[in-house]
Amino acid sequence: MTRVNLEGIHSFCALSNARQIPLLGLGVYLIEPGKATEDAVLWALQAGYRHIDTAAIYRNEVSVGNAIRKSGIPRDQIFVTTKLFDKDQGYESALAACELSLEKLGLDYIDLYLIHSPRPGPERRTESWNALQKLVSQGKVKSIGVSNYGVHHLKELLGSNPTIRPVINQIEVHPWLTRQELVSFCEAQHIAIEAYSPLSRGHKLEDPMLDKIAAKYSKSPAQILIRWSLQKGYIVLPKSANKERIEQNADVFDFDIADGDMNLLDSFNEDYVSGWDPTVAP
Secondary structure: OOOOOOOOOOOEEEOOOOOEEEOEOEEOOOOOOOHHHHHHHHHHHHOOOOEEEOOHHHOOHHHHHHHHHHHOOOHHHOEEEEEEOHHHOOHHHHHHHHHHHHHHHOOOOEEEEEEOOOOOOHHHHHHHHHHHHHHHHOOOEEEEEEEOOOHHHHHHHHHOOOOOOOOEEEEEOEOOEOOHHHHHHHHHOOOEEEEEOOOHHHOOOOOHHHHHHHHHHOOOHHHHHHHHHHHOOOEEEOEOOOHHHHHHHHOOOOOOOOHHHHHHHHOOOOOOOOOOOHHHOO
């Protein structure tokens, strides 16, 4: 098993374009815009997080931007991701959607801009990717990638010989949904895996075997799941609006899950999707 060198909450990995991304990020999906999002982002930044993941469809980009400014942390020390949603896919519409996200965030650039899903179909996926490449050339976006892409979607994109290749595929992945074929394809293509819903939206946190492993390491089940993703080499995005949980989710750099227990966690796989699954879209 490949061992990953993790050096605390400020651990980074290099993307295929040589830019660095913090391995641990805060996801803000389903956190209400306004005080709830601002508090969550500020708590995360105070706890040492330097990576915030939002999306246009989350409706909380304004609040994320407000929190970043209130934090007093220099902009270049915070990695910000947002996403192009389905209704805005297409060339001109994608350019306009990014401009709107920049305006809402109150930022001069976005660190990572993702196509949120492949569902609008081949033509609009291609147009959107061309728009994202344009945004990089304009300096409005530093890195570009995709989310919820299956192997066939990635082959379609890579087969078009784009000037800029995707640096990330953000997908739901956890021990009950290991997606080995998709993960292996991404790794072979030097596309980093970013794990959303790494806690299975809480659906599996009471699994008795997970609880047994957590007890062995004197950690919570959530901490075991986050550490599993990190040791896999994934960028991991636990979501919480609770200050204590945000802090606890970052307390995962003082232990190492043994190979045998990593293999046991891998064996949990049952292709369990806790949310949507656009990876199977045409």
